[in-house]
Amino acid sequence: MIKTSVEAIIFDWAGTTVDFGSRAPMGAFVKLFQSEGIEMTIPQARIPMGINKWDHINALLSLSEIQSQWFKMHGKSHTDADVDRLLDIFVPMNKVSIRECGQLIPGVxxxxxxxxxxxxKIGSTTGYTKELLDILLPIAKEQGYEADALSYSGDTQLGRPSAQMMHKCAVQLGLDNPLAFIKVDDTEPGIQEGKAFGCWTVGVAVSGNALGLSFEELNAMPDGEANRLKNSARLKMQEMHPDYVIDSVADLLPIIDEINTRLDLGEKPNSYNN
Structure with a gap:
């Protein structure tokens, strides 16, 4: 029997490998809706996090609190054309925030x-469009992080939580056994993406969307409050039922070793479907 071991890690971007707290998309979404005269909070903006940006804007417009404001202003519900228009406004805003929040998460x-x-091998899937990813890639490379395979919003017919972007990365990497892959993400659609592919999934709790604070904001907190928020974020990630939950990618190496041990024993991830 051919021995299987971990051959590829497929990472998310904001909140997983860059942008501690996943702040770049959130700030841009809030500014976008403010420019339309609509009040939105950061927690509201985070609700659909992990899906592509068109669907994210559409989901935000469908929230009852946002929908009522939109209807009051326009006298009707939003349309696909409204989402298209808002996306065109959003992309330049997000370009600015990506440049502002493009620092690698410690340990990456x-x-x-x-x-x-x-x-x-290192791959990546993301809700960012190619236009946005083209801004981020050289910023990350300059700091010492580069992916061997990339798939992004609009690159496949379906985005997260489908496995299409994972399959595209697998083809680029020349690998086809889901057991040899780990998907690392800080959002539920990203975890579900890995499960749909049938690979191991690792949820990132503290550096990403579940906590939503910058590295500096978190470190400035009293220990008791910081620990309370960290524990809450870990619970949020556990509710998504990944195979493992870690605070940040700095904690990933022991997980890789444990997965290799489990593979030697013939064990499979909970989501394995082949």
Missing amino acids: AELSKTLRERHI
Whole structure:
């Protein structure tokens, strides 16, 4: 029997590898709706996080609190044309916020180097469009992080939570066994994407959408409050039922080792469907 081991990690971007707290998309969404005269909170903006940006805007417009404001202003419900128009406004806003929040999450550059040394390939899927990803890629590369395979919003017929972007990355990497993949993400659609592919899934709790604070904001808090928020974020991620929950990608290496041990024992992720 051919031995299986982890051969590829497919990472998300905001909140997982860059932008501690996943703040770039959120700030842009809030500014977008403010420009339309609609009040929106950061927690509301985070609700659909992880899906592509067109669907995200559509989902926000469908929230009852937002829908009522829109109807009051326009006298009718929003249309696809409204979403198209808002997306055109959103993209330049998000470009600015990506540049402002493009710092690697602590531990990513070191992890990337170790994965290269172990001959583990790196892929990425994202709700960002190619236009937005083109801004982010050189920023990340300059800091020591680069993916071998990329799939983005609009690159496949279906986005998250389908597995189409995962399959596209697998083809680019020349790998076809889901058991040899780990999907690392900070959102439920991203975790579901990995499950749909049938691979191991790792939820990132503290650095991403579940907590939603910058590294500096978190470290400035009293220990008791910070720990309470971290525990709450871990519980949120556990409710998404990934195979593992970690605080950030800095904690991933022991998980890889544990998965390799489980593979040696013939174990499979909960979502394995082949």
